[in-house]
Amino acid sequence: MQISITAETPLEKRITVTVPAGSVEEEVTQRLRQKARSARLPGFRPGRVPMAVVERQFGADVLMEAFDHLINETYFHALQEQSLRPVGRPEIQVDSGGRGQDLIYTAIIEVYPDFAPQVPAGAVTRQSAEVAESDVDATIEIMRQQRRHFVSVDRAAQEGDRVLLDFSGSMDGEPLPGGSAQDYPAILGGGRLLPELEGALTGLRAGAEKDVEITFPEDYHQKEFAGKTAQFHLLIKDVAEPQLPEIDAAFALSLGIEDGEVETLRREVRENLEREARRISEMRLKTQVLELLIQGNTPDLPRRLIAQEVERLQKEAKEAGTQVPDNAEELARRRVTLGLVMSEIARREQLRAERQEVAKVIEEIAEQYEDPEEVMTWYRRNPEQLGEAEAMALEAKVVAWVLERVTVTDEPVSFNQLIGREPVGAVNA
Template structure:
């Protein structure tokens, strides 16, 4: 077997493989002889068909089958011989397959790029430094109170924080527009649920009031029909209600599943949950900084096949159907970033022989399970579902890589409140 390789582009390769005629013809003859023992043809007894007749009838078909088998066998051998790692499936073309002339084919493909881990010792990383204080727990308990908030109708003008139930109908230059009217709409004043200026003009209205207000839709509003335009809304107020928060007592604690210990036990449970959120938020901030820095410093030529495969995955994740007319270009940058990160992370793992500790995987799953009613069932479910378990193993390995990068970098602890940290992570 003779193999020659030509570079067609940065990662593109054109590999020509030539298999001697003796090897091909010998394999073809062997197959034809086997076929002659079993083939049935009119005018001949089974097993008595002359080889020349079988060759004339089936020779071309057997040669093509033999070529396909030899290509499958020799392609991997040729790659190993030339020390090539293809990125994706090859495009294979037979260029010669004749008796006495041997078999020749050309495989065109991209190869894996050489991965060089960028220098990271001068990388500056800010690590959030945060402690959960009593005031943070107070704020979280207050949020829980608002989750149990009820509304009580009042006979007074509406104030900010009240809820009004309204019917409305809007027009622009006297003409209706899509979604211009609705009935029995509950609206908490000051929530920002409506476009700017809408809620503010309802402060002071009472039950049964009718009022016309004027507001301008933002220029970047989701509907081009109304974006940047001024509308008049005729509004009728059906009711005004004020919020009623539950008392902070043992009954309130029990409503969140806390049995013994009352409010003090609830606060302790809140602290534990916030601690888990804090740990996850710090990891998220570090991971974001590390991965962004790796992307910025990476100098990697990415195989087009990898990007195309990742684009397909992103389109599927977006919920679009496979045959939908999708602008694929809007997914390409994210796809490229994901591929580059994947290649860098894999190289860091390989060069530093990083491994996943099964105990750490279990601790991670147990932490994730704590937010469920029956944590042990959740843990068992993860370990009975190999796809979900593999996902956690990947998550843990990424954390290990981030820790490795952080150890090389210049890390500065930055004091931050719990609320600030949570907002920055969710932004």
């Protein structure tokens, strides 16, 4: 077998392989003999068909089968001999071949770039937060708000109240399409209504009616109304104020605390917040590390990988019901760069995701669900999900390897600062 390689670009290769005529004839002959043993043709007993008849009947098909086998076999041998790592499947074209002739074919491939990953001299910040009692209190208060109910009151509506109303809108004397409703519930201050409409409802009691003129914002989501003025007639049918559940045994039981103890609830809330704090801290640290790797490496990028990432971005946008980002190709290039750099670090440093590391990743994912054991079992039995967990474990190992080679500064922050409720550096009065 003879192999010659030409480079169309740094990553695009044309591999021309010549398989000797003798090897072609040997493969064809072997396959014809197999056909002769199993062929069933009229006038001949099984296994007694003359070779000339077998060749006449099956020769063309057998030659193609032989070509396929020899191409597959020699292509992978050529890759190993030339130390090439292809991206995806090759484009194969047969240049010449036949009985008594050399088989000459060309495989056109893209290969992964050969480069040495760089870890630039840089610094990253590891933010960490202690969970305070006030953080536990705030979280429980959110839980109370989520379980609030409304009770009708005989007073004027104010912020936080739920108003039940009928409304009808018109524009230029004509009914506004989709601008009418009955028994429509709205929380004042909830942001679902236009500010002018909320302002008109505030201060009204049940039974009150009011006409109000509303100008739609220039960036209103229904373009045909943007910037235009409409008239609305409002009828208030009910005003109800929110009531929150007491923090007691019933409240704890409603949240799945089996013993109904408020202290057990607080302990579980604290553990969840601490787990979330660790997750966010690790995520932010990892994001900085990955950005360092992207900025510090500029390998040649296979066009096929970029195209695949663009397709993935398009699929993600479709599933989320959003527009494909205008900078989709730039984002794809960043993803491909990062994937290549991390894969090359893992390959060169012989980093592997150990079984216990994968198990830890699955356990951390499962902790976020109501039945962790069921989730862990599902991951173990699902090869695709297990593969994702292995990739996450390997990524964590690469990040840890990088962190040993950059400057890490620890920065204690409040829990609210860590989760983004409060800007870092803010001073509480």
